Amino acid sequence: MPGGSSDSLKRRLLAGAVDDNVRAIRNQPRRRLYRRAPFPWLLAAAGAALVAAAALVVVALRSGAPAPAESGAASVATSAPAPEGLPAFVSAPPARVSGRVFPLAVRRIAIDPGHGGGDQGTRTSSGLREKDLTLDLARRLAARLAAAGFEPRLTRDSDQRMLLADRARFANDAGADLFVSIHLNWIEDGRANRGIETFYLGPSDDPEATQLASFENRESGYSLADVRRLLDSIYADLRQEQSRAFALAVQKRLLAAVRAVAPEVRDRGIKSAPFLVLVATDMPAVLAEVACLSNDEEARLLGRDDYRDRIAGALFDGIAAYSRSVAQAEPGSGSDKGVR
Amino acid sequence: MSAKEKVLSVGIDLGTSQSAISTSAGAHHVVDSYVGWPVDMVARKVMKKPVVIGAEALENRTMLDLHRPLEQGLIKEGSEKDLAAVREILSHLIELATEGNRETRTRAVVGVPAETMRVNKQQLRQIMRGMVDSLIIVSEPFAVAYGIEALLHTMIIDVGAGTTDFCVMKGRYPTEEDQRTLTKAGDSVDDLLAKLIDERHPEVQFSIHMVRGWKEQYGFVGEPAQRALVTAPVHGKAQKVDITDAVRAACESLLAPFTETMLDLLAAVEPEYQEKVRQNVMLSGRGSRIHGLAEELEKALVDLGGGKVRLVDDPVFAGANGSLAIALDADEDDWEKVSA
Numbered sequence: 189m190p191g192g193s194s195d196s197l198k199r200r201l202l203a204g205a206v207d208d209n210v211r212a213i214r215n216q217p218r219r220r221l222y223r224r225a226p227f228p229w230l231l232a233a234a235g236a237a238l239v240a241a242a243a244l245v246v247v248a249l250r251s252g253a254p255a256p257a258e259s260g261a262a263s264v265a266t267s268a269p270a271p272e273g274l275p276a277f278v279s280a281p282p283a284r285v286s287g288r289v290f291p292l293a294v295r296r297i298a299i300d301p302g303h304g305g306g307d308q309g310t311r312t313s314s315g316l317r318e319k320d321l322t323l324d325l326a327r328r329l330a331a332r333l334a335a336a337g338f339e340p341r342l343t344r345d346s347d348q349r350m351l352l353a354d355r356a357r358f359a360n361d362a363g364a365d366l367f368v369s370i371h372l373n374w375i376e377d378g379r380a381n382r383g384i385e386t387f388y389l390g391p392s393d394d395p396e397a398t399q400l401a402s403f404e405n406r407e408s409g410y411s412l413a414d415v416r417r418l419l420d421s422i423y424a425d426l427r428q429e430q431s432r433a434f435a436l437a438v439q440k441r442l443l444a445a446v447r448a449v450a451p452e453v454r455d456r457g458i459k460s461a462p463f464l465v466l467v468a469t470d471m472p473a474v475l476a477e478v479a480c481l482s483n484d485e486e487a488r489l490l491g492r493d494d495y496r497d498r499i500a501g502a503l504f505d506g507i508a509a510y511s512r513s514v515a516q517a518e519p520g521s522g523s524d525k526g527v528r
Numbered sequence: 529m530s531a532k533e534k535v536l537s538v539g540i541d542l543g544t545s546q547s548a549i550s551t552s553a554g555a556h557h558v559v560d561s562y563v564g565w566p567v568d569m570v571a572r573k574v575m576k577k578p579v580v581i582g583a584e585a586l587e588n589r590t591m592l593d594l595h596r597p598l599e600q601g602l603i604k605e606g607s608e609k610d611l612a613a614v615r616e617i618l619s620h621l622i623e624l625a626t627e628g629n630r631e632t633r634t635r636a637v638v639g640v641p642a643e644t645m646r647v648n649k650q651q652l653r654q655i656m657r658g659m660v661d662s663l664i665i666v667s668e669p670f671a672v673a674y675g676i677e678a679l680l681h682t683m684i685i686d687v688g689a690g691t692t693d694f695c696v697m698k699g700r701y702p703t704e705e706d707q708r709t710l711t712k713a714g715d716s717v718d719d720l721l722a723k724l725i726d727e728r729h730p731e732v733q734f735s736i737h738m739v740r741g742w743k744e745q746y747g748f749v750g751e752p753a754q755r756a757l758v759t760a761p762v763h764g765k766a767q768k769v770d771i772t773d774a775v776r777a778a779c780e781s782l783l784a785p786f787t788e789t790m791l792d793l794l795a796a797v798e799p800e801y802q803e804k805v806r807q808n809v810m811l812s813g814r815g816s817r818i819h820g821l822a823e824e825l826e827k828a829l830v831d832l833g834g835g836k837v838r839l840v841d842d843p844v845f846a847g848a849n850g851s852l853a854i855a856l857d858a859d860e861d862d863w864e865k866v867s868a
Contacts, residue, residue, distance in 0.1 A: 197679050197699055198857060204701020205666050205854065206862045212649045212665070213866065 294511035296339040298359035300369040300465060301326035302475075305349025310374040312487045319347065321490055322370045325478065328500030329370075336508065356468035366434065366507060367473035369465050372490070374482045382483035383454030384446060386439040387475040388431035389466040430472035432458065433513065438476055438506030445502035449495065450485070472510075476503065538625050538660075539852025540638045541668065541845075542618065542652075544598040545689030545714060545814060548848040549621040552856060557624045558844055560585070563613035564592025581620045586737065598641070599690055599715075603648040615655045622659055635863055636660040637851040639671030642693040642709045662863040666854060668847050669695035670702055672812045675850025676840055681804035683793065685786065685825075686847070687815030689714035692782075694789050696797060696805060708793060712785045714815040717743055721778035725771055732769055733761045742771065748819035749780045779818050787828040794832065806835030812846045 301322035303309035309318025323344070330340035341362045343355040359367045375381050435458040446453050456477075466473045478499050480486045489495040537552040548558040559582035566572040566580070571591035585592055597603060597613035618638075626632055636659075640652065645667040656663055666674075669684040678684065679697050686693040694708040722739045725732060738760065746756035756772040790809070797805050806829055811822055822837040829835030840846040 198674075200699070201670075201674065201679060201701050202854065202857055202862065205664060205670070206858065206865055208666075208701065209664050209866045212653065 293515050294365040296364045298341050298364035298367045299326045300343040300355050302371040304344050310481045318372045325370050325500050329503050332504040352464045356465050360470045367469045369475040371477050373477035373480045382480040382486045383456040384442050385456035385477045386435040386458045387461045388435040389428050434472045434510045435474045437510040441502040441505040445498050534632045536632045536634050537855035538636045539848045541847030542640050549625050550848040550852040551625045562586050563616045564594040567593050634660040635662045637664045637855040639668040639847045639851045641691050642667045662867050664866050669693045671850035672846045673697045675853045681801050682808040683805050685811050687813040696793050708789050710785050717778045724774035731762050746775050747779050749824050750820035809837040812840040816843050
């Protein structure tokens with residue numbers, strides 16, 4: 189036996205395996221390993237220093253000196269009341285930085301037509317291919333954006349295969365303010381169903397969304413280690429909130445535009461899912477499944493210029509609405525105007 | 529459970545390239561992880577069955593819609609066919625194990641690549657619903673470690689087709705920080721070998737399945753035990769081709785990432801146990817049979833003070849046997865918690 193073993197050790201390992209499975213059955217996250225702080229005395233000293241600093245601030249306030257927060261133009265932390273007996277800044281968790289602190293204009297838009305080259309995406313029996321339709325929609329959207337003074341940047345402007353990693357890198361290198369990836373859905377029972385859904389970055393418990401993300405992520409160009417590092421670093425990110433607001437804006441406009449022609453189209457909503465193009469981009473990013481190629485009627489409509497123009501127009505409206513909401517955001521207003 | 533009910537414990541190794549089963553009744557089966565459905569009426573008549581599994585599917589691939597449902601250590605979820613293919617493989621293995629005797633109560637432990645463990649646990653549980661009565665899913669390197677009782681101060685390197693899983697056994701159920709997964713594995717060697725043969729012998733006609741066979745027959749790192757002389761068609765005529773250098777280059781592409789990951793994981797072991805772990809590195813999985821791999825990894829350990837890298841006795845069944853050992857050691861309470 190190469191390593192040591194005993195019944196109690198085996199029992200402990202088995203209990204760990206069973207616990208891991210029970211957690212999976214109950215949909216709970218894996219148990220994480222919690223480490224003791226390496227230098228408890230260091231933390232104690234830091235705590236003592238913080239308490240001493242608090243005492244100094246209290247003395248300063250009582251003597252009439254202005255508190256530092258009062259002189260700031262924009263506060264980036266909320267002042268939740270502290271539990272009794274503890275100094276406020278010790279007990280209150282640090283608040284996340286609000287996006288509204290940075291009301292900057294949206295100018296450059298990265299548009300990503302899904303698939304391309306040998307990767308055709310979905311395809312109808314009549315020969316409509318997802319890669320062609322997404323490129324057509326992207327070009328139409330780019331024309332509208334350019335006419336309105338935005339700077340559109342297409343990840344691909346021809347029928348070429350492009351790794352997901354390269355698409356994300358292109359958007360990052362271009363310094364894009366927003367990223368929108370255009371796709372067409374294929375729902376297995378899609379002959380009866382047709383709907384629109386928009387994804388933004390985040391984990392997902394929805395098996396359908398996970399399945400779709402897995403499908404689209406097939407040829408990402410990233411290693412597993414890259415993906416894990418990316419995921420670990422961004423799930424609690426401000427960008428996730430902004431992407432959600434962006435997804436809402438796009439979904440709302442898409443649905444309104446398409447339902448004007450086809451009222452039966454279902455609102456499949458906005459959903460979070462770990463699509464790699466959303467994970468690896470640095471800006472608010474959405475992936476819009478703008479139509480269902482699996483639905484015969486939808487496929488027929490997508491063959492028409494005016495319908496594709498309508499979809500491109502709706503994407504433009506969503507981007508414009510989100511951009512306005514960012515530009516008009518008032519610090520501390522607490523709402524994303526023009527989005528919901 | 530009534531006293532009269534028969535219980536069959538099974539251990540399954542669900543692999544990208546091959547899947548194996550070992551049972552408490554002493555049965556052992558291995559199948560290639562391929563599933564094919566006849567493409568048309570003619571194929572159905574020839575095959576005389578609605579679905580073909582394993583080597584038979586591979587041999588008759590021209591008549592089949594062939595699926596290899598695991599890729600890079602993950603269950604492909606892009607299409608219903610790939611999920612169905614996983615179900616067919618598992619169902620086939622269970623059928624082989626129970627010999628159609630469904631009066632037997634079946635308890636299964638399934639060892640899967642570590643990435644499947646992280647991402648597809650729920651899907652796998654759904655797929656196996658109704659197939660077995662209770663189910664525990666564990667990562668493949670853990671199953672191997674359990675089977676050979678290498679539970680403490682041991683490193684398992686499980687070289688599969690889609691991924692290579694590294695796991696340090698520290699006397700606890702492995703956590704994320706005890707494990708690493710690389711996509712440098714059997715498939716990446718096959719792809720590189722195919723590319724190199726194509727570059728060096730553009731006149732040779734071959735398929736990826738032929739390349740895989742050549743790698744399994746001649747794969748080596750370091751000095752070749754024999755020249756890799758293969759027979760392949762050149763302009764339709766069978767000829768002998770020397771691919772020794774290409775085989776060496778492709779197989780040695782594993783060395784740098786393996787060494788780096790092994791040393792990285794070793795550095796994370798508590799200092800007083802590093803020597804023990806270095807002396808207990810175990811190679812498992814079909815890819816571990818690349819000639820000279822253990823010796824080359826041992827060379828990488830020399831700078832750290834030396835170490836021992838060994839092959840597990842039965843790389844094909846090490847995972848299935850380990851899973852079976854877990855199944856046999858789990859008690860009634862454990863099984864109760866994980867009813868499928």
